[in-house]
Amino acid sequence: MxxxxxxxxxxxxxxxxxxxxxxxxxxxxxxxxxxxxxxxxxxxxxxxxxxxDPVENFKPSEPYVGLEPTPVSAAEQSDVDSYFKAAESVIDKKKEQNKTAINKTLSSIVSGQEITRSDICQEIFSKAQSQPLCEPPAPKKRKNN
Structure with missing residues (x-):
């Protein structure tokens, strides 16, 4: 339609x-x-x-018998292992960079935890005291029609 x-x-x-x-x-x-x-x-x-409906439609299913896995040579396996080790090292380096560059914000303090917990409340208060207060934005002027 x-x-x-x-x-x-x-x-x-x-x-x-x-x-x-x-x-x-x-x-x-x-x-x-x-x-x-x-x-x-x-x-x-x-x-x-x-x-x-043909009777064949009501037969129970048969288990899948797949092909035998092809053997992998030691050289190919070491290539695969070295590839994944290199990828893991890159990921680990990125994680380390992110840990050092994390900007502590309120969402990173709370991050899905109960904000009523006393330790979380203390962190929120200390964060609020350490940051300077920002001024609210100035009100926008209206155009008269």
Whole structure:
């Protein structure tokens, strides 16, 4: 329905104002009497047809037997190991840089912890006392029309 709408009305877009109408039209067409009758008939529900679905569809699943893993040579394994060790060292260096560059802010003090805990309250108060107060922004002037 959406594709038909866009094709029939090129300059128009699907918006929140017309999506309900498009969805309800598609819903009504999908649940028409003829669609429901054909669906029940093909599934073998009414009229009852035990051969509508082949028996193979109801067999239990079989376990997947995958291929044997290919052996990896020692040289290839050492290349993979060295790659991951190098990547880990880069990550560790970034973590160390981030630890030294962390800017203590209120969110880093609280960070998902209960702000009612006494130790967190003490940290918040000490942080507030150590930082200078900032002045509120000046009110914006309104233009008179």
């Amino acid at each position: 959406c594709q038909k709408f866009v094709r029939d009305n090129p300059p128009s877009k699907i918006t929140k104002f017309n999506v309900a109408a498009l969805a309800s039209n598609a819903y009504v067409k999908a649940l028409s009497n003829s669609n429901l009758k054909v669906s029940f008939q093909k599934a073998g529900i009414y009229p009852l047809d035990r051969l509508a």
